[in-house]
Amino acid sequence: MNSLKEDVLDFFQEGILVAKPEQLFPEFWKEHPEIFSQIHDSSKNVYVFALGKAGDSMAKAFAKDFKIKKGWVLTKYGHVPKESYLLENQSIWEYREAAHPVPDENSVIHAKEILSGLQSLGSGDRLVVLLSGGGSSLFEIPIDGVTIEKIQEIQSSLLKKGTPIQKLNEERKKYSLVKGGKLLQLLHPDLDVLTFVISDVLGDDPSLIASGPTYPSSHYYILGNLTRSLDQIWNSAGRKGYKTKLISSVWDKSSEETSLLIEAEFLKAIQSPEKQLIMLGGELVCPVVGDGKGGRNMELTLRVSILLEKHKSNRKWMFLSGGTDGTDGPTDSAGGVVDQDSFQKMIQHGWDPTRELLHSNSYAILKDIGSTLDTGPTGTNVNDIILLLVSES
Helix, strand or coil: CCCHHHHHHHHHHHHHHCCCHHHHHHHHHHHCHHHHHHHCCCCCEEEEEEECCCHHHHHHHHHCCCCCCEEEEEEECCCCCHHHHHCHHHCCEEEEEECCCCCCHHHHHHHHHHHHHHCCCCCCEEEEEEECCCHHHHCCCECCCCCHHHHHHHHHHHHHCCCCHHHHHHHHHHCECCCCCHHHHCCCCCCEEEEEEECCCHHHCCCCHHHCCCCCCCCEEEEECHHHHHHHHHHHHHHCCCEEEEEEEEECCEHHHHHHHHHHHHHHHCCCCCCEEEEEEECCECCCCCCCCCCHHHHHHHHHHHHHHCCCCCCCEEEEEEECCCCCCCCCCCEEEEECCHHHHHHHCCCCHHHHHCCCCHHHHHHHCCCEECCCCCCCCCCEEEEEEECCC
């Protein structure tokens, strides 16, 4: 029989696997054979622009089925495997990396370089755009009169305040030449453009995913989203005998408010003898205070550890909160995993958990007790998955 930790890690990984491009594309082609045939039209050269944290994996998955003339991949630093760079001179792909969640000079340099390549395409070509979360920061050309330094200042301020991604991306469109459908307007009017998307936006609003560089468009298709991942976890948990409860798939509250909800759900769960899984999906907001290091998922994990410590129970529990892209804030971890013993481990290691919260310093304390969730870049990005498992009595 698996332990609670094995189960919670398995559930998280299953949620990621069903959102990977290598699974999403074959299923999409099966459901839409007419689009598959359209791209195979030999009268047009196929070019690919893959933008976002899942750019490399989306490009490789797409390339399994089509002959590609040339492709550009623009993703986050550290998200291109070394072997891809080693083969770059022998391949059709050009790999570029830039900063996330705040753009840097490379976001502009690479955007201009790639735009130049895209603008060389015409009526005899077909451009396939592969979008995933993170694209808003990675691909940027400011409007006249706005510098990249000004954009960095604005976005850093909004992020520290815990601004939801929907509002952040709407703000980003105001000073960009390539967001909000503007990229399409810069391309040849007779260029055939199709866009395939893995959604990291709650509700899958296509105008907000990577800030919608090619939306609105009639050739715009969403391959995968968070709902698909949560459904997979729900079904898997049922097979393992868990009584499962999904609170929300569009959760966008603060880490503090979410921790209080988890506490309330835990107190309800221990009133019943069954083993249980409580699920949330979405994207937390997490204002930054102090000079510590962490992310929204790790802060939630730390808060839950503190709150549940107050409730002495003979029931074992395990809590996980993680970003499906493998990154939580400015760290190398996807999130955190804690159980009924974690709080005491923190104390034994000399930490004051409540004090660390006051400095947004969740990463150091969780790393020290071995409670960070470390996956590396996952090749997809469909928001956050939050899981509370409670043992049977």
